[in-house]
Amino acid sequence: MIYSKGGASRTLKKEVIAADLVVVGGGMSGVCTAITAARQGLRVTLVQDRSVLGGNASSEVRLxxxxxxxxxxxxxxxSREGGVIDEILVENVYRNPEGNAVILDMILLDKVKQEDNIRLLLNTSVYEVHKAAGDRIKSLSAFCSQNSTQYELMSSLFCDASGDGxxxxxxxxxxxxxxxxxxxxxxAMAPDTSYGELLGHTLYFYTKDVGKTVSYTAPAFAMDVTKEIPRFKNFNAKEHGCxxxxxEYGGRLDTVHDTEEIKWExxxxIYGVWDYIKNSGQFPEADTLTLEWVGMVPGKRESRRFEGDYILTQKDIVEQRQHPDAIAYGGWSIDLHPADGVFSDRQPCNQWHSKGIFHIPYRCLYSxxxxxxFLAGRLISVSHVAFGAxxxxxxxxxVAQAVAMAAKLCVQQQLLPREIGQTGYMKELQKELQRSGQYIPGFHLSDSSDLVQQAELTSSSNLDFKGFSKEHMLWxxxxxAAAQLIPVTVGTLPIFFLDIEATQTTVLNVELRGSERKGGFTPDRELAKMQIRVKPGFQTVTLDFELELNEDQYIFLTFLQNEHVRLAYTHQRISGLLSVFNxxxxxxxxxxxxxxxxxxxxDSFEFWTPQRRPxxxxxxxxxxxxxxxFGVENVRNGIDRPTVRPNAWVAATDxxxxxxxxxxxxxxxxxRIEINFDTxxxxxxxxxxxxxxxxxxxxCVRNYTIEDGNGKIIYTQQGNFQTRNVIELPESCVTxxxxxxxxxxxxxxxxxIFAVRCYA
Structure with missing residues (x-):
């Protein structure tokens, strides 16, 4: 095509896009908001200012x-989170167990593009907000650098998941x-000015062994980390990436507007660290290593936090305060860092854990x-201390998935975000979240539209757990110290037996513990204990605590450290049963x-944690x-993970x-049939x-079939790996x-199986 060189003024191409919900920010929060909303039937515009999705999880940052x-x-x-974020993590492990960030990019793009209701705008930055009368947004102006197009994004609802807000x-x-x-x-954890008020940014790097000597010449701007980084001796040739x-750097600066300056520092x-590793002579094992990748985009931790109708604080987290409008939970430690970051002589973080997961209320999710x-991601309504968690x-x-469900209710009922909590729709929001796989601590799904609730449930067997298999035991x-988590019910505690081996005469200390907080998994309540004198060799110890329990709970059958004793373990694994270690x-x-x-x-308390497979x-x-x-009634009790009980139907092993x-x-x-499996x-x-x-x-159950009352197979699944299977039949099954x-x-x-639900 030939164009005239005339001097007429020109304007950018402009496109107007109308949607039910505009989501700004394509990190994990924006992605999960967009997918969840699209699956609820909303037309979604997802705006991302980068060329990939995932934010800090993407190949640009690699956290x-x-x-x-x-x-x-x-x-x-x-306590792993449910819903779309669970689906993504499970699929990433299935497709990408090596943890390749580029493959995760692909998975996220694939997930979003599979949703017909999402219009995805990559490389597109919002630069202007247009408001209607009052404090209501009418539209956003955005620009895509790659296609030189201006967008006007119109909606009645907007979600800011952009990080910086x-x-x-x-x-x-x-x-x-x-x-x-x-x-x-x-x-009490609010920091003083010497510690600093903001968390900084981080850039990561990856290394690669190429099998031959690789030299490295540092750029002129590289820092001599031995002179400027107090913890430079912590660098080594093995650790890289996140x-x-x-x-970390930038906590003393403006973490929004000084980001480019922070990145250069x-x-x-980074290039100084690699100079130290390659050229100091301290790391001969780095001889064949090359610097394969260095981040171009800093991973941001903290900038603006927006105010909702409630601001979550330290006491909400530590005391695990209950909120009637809870829509999600958190469980990371209160994790604060000194503002001077890598230049500080303090420890790089202060992580203080609570004794369990904590509620996050809906009132934190809108301005x-x-x-x-709506507010989503790291910018929700929390204090600086609570932000650490x-x-x-x-x-x-x-949390962002709850925004999507709330947006659906707002569109259906012509509500504004705040009005969900004011007009009696909170229970509906919580119900819809739980249906989608979102566990809310202390709540159970009560869904009258679930046809399974009115059915007679039977099973070919229910596991009556009397102990683990002794075949191919491990010693x-x-x-x-080791413990077995055991779900017990009201009544007399059974007697336990365990095979052990002692290398000499010794005393084995055994304690039976529970949790002070109902549904918690911190063994901070002593129920009983005993000392057992054991002789050298193999033997079976009998553990009769003669204890009556007045509530369902998990107990910890705990064996305190003793280097002269070996315990018998099994290869058998059963849903809702787990060993933990101090x-x-x-x-x-x-x-x-x-x-x-x-x-x-x-709080002060002990950690009792599981070991990773194998x-x-x-x-x-x-x-x-x-x-x-492990009875079959568990599949309709409205709780899809272990709490005070396993909440799963488990078949007998034989x-x-x-x-x-x-x-x-x-x-x-x-x-429609929904089945939740154990992943x-x-x-x-x-x-x-x-x-x-x-x-x-x-x-996880891989293979199953569903038949109607006439023996006709209406659905077959081979090779399942996902938690939640949603089966949409091509036409109604009448049975x-x-x-x-x-x-x-x-x-x-x-x-x-944790849950089975059926809908007309």
Whole structure:
């Protein structure tokens, strides 16, 4: 084509896009908001100013996605977040167990592009907000640098998931930046000015062994880290990527407007670190290593936090305060860093854990003064101290899913975000979240539209747990204290037996512990204890605590450290049963016990955490009486993970053809079936750098079929690996019975289901 060189004025191409919800920010929070909303039937515009999705999880930054599981280093059992963020993490492990950040980019793009209701705008930055009368946003102006196009994005609802809060800032939404005083929210952990009020940015780098000598010449701007970094001796040739999270800078600057200056300082450090590793002579093992990748975009921790109708604080987290409008939970430690970052001579972080997961209320998810603005991600309404626990990606994404469900209600009922809590729709929001796989602590799903609630449930078998298999037992030394988590019910505690081996005459100390907080997994309540004198050799110890229990709970059958004893373990794994150890996980400041500083406002307690597979075997305990806690009624009790009970139906291990039968008195018209399987909600599923020992969780049912009352197969699944299976039948199945036939995941793991729901 030939164009005239005439001097007429020209304008950019402009496109107007109307949607039910505009989501600004394509990090994990924006992605999960957009996907959740699109699946609820909303037309969504997702705006991302980068060329990939995922934000800090993307290949541009390469930080692992984490949340309440905290590297499996805290006492939050079965706490991995549900819904879309769970779906993404499970799929990433399936497709990408090596933790390749580029593959995660692809998975996120693929997930978003599969949703017809999402219009994705990459490389597009919002630069202007247009408001209607009052404090309500009418539209946004955005520009894409790649296609030189201006967009006008129109909607009745907007969600700011941009991290720095560009929409909130330009619209005039109330926000905070920096730490509050201790007095404002009575927060003992509020930092003083010497510690600093903001967390800084971090850049990561990756190395690669090329199998031959590689030289390195540092750029002129590289820093001499031996002179300027107090902790330079902590650098080594093995750790890279987000294991160097503590290479942090910028907490004394404006973490929005000074980001480019912060980035240059971090580049100076990174290239100086590599100069030290390659050329100091201290690391001969680095001879064949090359610097494969250095981040171009800093991973941001903190900038603006916007004010909602409620500001979450330290006491909400530590005391695990209950909120009637809870829509999600967090479980990361209160994790604050000195503002001087890598240049500080203080320890690089202060992580203080609570004894369990904590509520996040809906009132934190919308602006208190901009009527149609939702908040998602790290910018939600929290204090600086509470931000230390809510800022991590899996928590941010989990909370963001609630924004999407709230937006659906707003569109359906013609509501503004605040009005959901004022007009009685909160229970509806919580119900819809739970239906989508979002666990809310202390709540259970009550859904009258679920046809399973009116059916007769039977199964071919229910596991009556009397102990683990003794075939191919493992013997492990009791070098650290070990415990078996056991779900027990009201009544007399059974007698336990365990095979042990002693190398000499010794005393084995055994304690039975529970949790002070109902549903918690911190063994801080002593129920009983005994000392058993054992002789050298193999023997079976009998543990009769003669105890009556007045409530359902998990107990910890605890064996204290004794280097002269080995305990018997089993290869068998069962949903809702887990071993834990009083070990150490320094990645999350777990040194076996948290000792609170005087006046810090946090608790002191022991950490009892699981081991990662292929370890993490159960103790091979036996019982005098079976634990009848795995019945088929669990699939409709409205709780889809272990709490005070396993909440799962588990088939007997010798049931060769396990089935669940759902029978109605009259024929039903069934169009949708939902089944929730066990994908090990205790496994952290870090998205990058760390690898995983399997692509499919060992508890997950892979193969099953569903038949109607006439024996006709209406659905077959082969090779399932996901938690939540949603089956949309092409046409209604008219039947008075459904039969779900399952295969055991393996010879060592019986089939299990957390939930079955059916809808017309």
């Amino acid at each position: 692992w996605i984490l949340g309440a599981t905290s590297h499996m280093g805290n006492n939050n059992r079965w 560009i929409v909130g800032f330009l619209s005039g939404a109330a926000f905070r930046m920096g730490a509050e005083t201790r007095e404002e929210f009575d927060e 294991k160097l999270w503590w290479v 971090l580049w100076k450090i 208190r003064n901009i009527e149609n603005l 809510t800022r991590v990606m899996a928590t941010c994404a989990y 492990k030394p009791l070098t650290i 070990g150490v996980n320094k990645a999350v400041s777990n040194n076996g016990k948290q000792v609170a500083l005087p006046g810090s406002g946090v 370890d993490g075997h159960n103790l091979a305990i036996q019982l005098t009486a079976g634990l009848s806690v 049931d060769q053809q396990p089935i669940i039968s759902i029978k109605w008195k009259k024929k039903q018209h069934i169009r 090990d909600l205790d496994h952290a599923m870090e998205s990058v750098l760390m690898t995983h020992p399997e692509t499919v969780m060992p508890f 008075d019975q459904l039969i779900i036939s399952l295969e055991h995941p393996s010879a060592e793991v019986p089939a299990a």
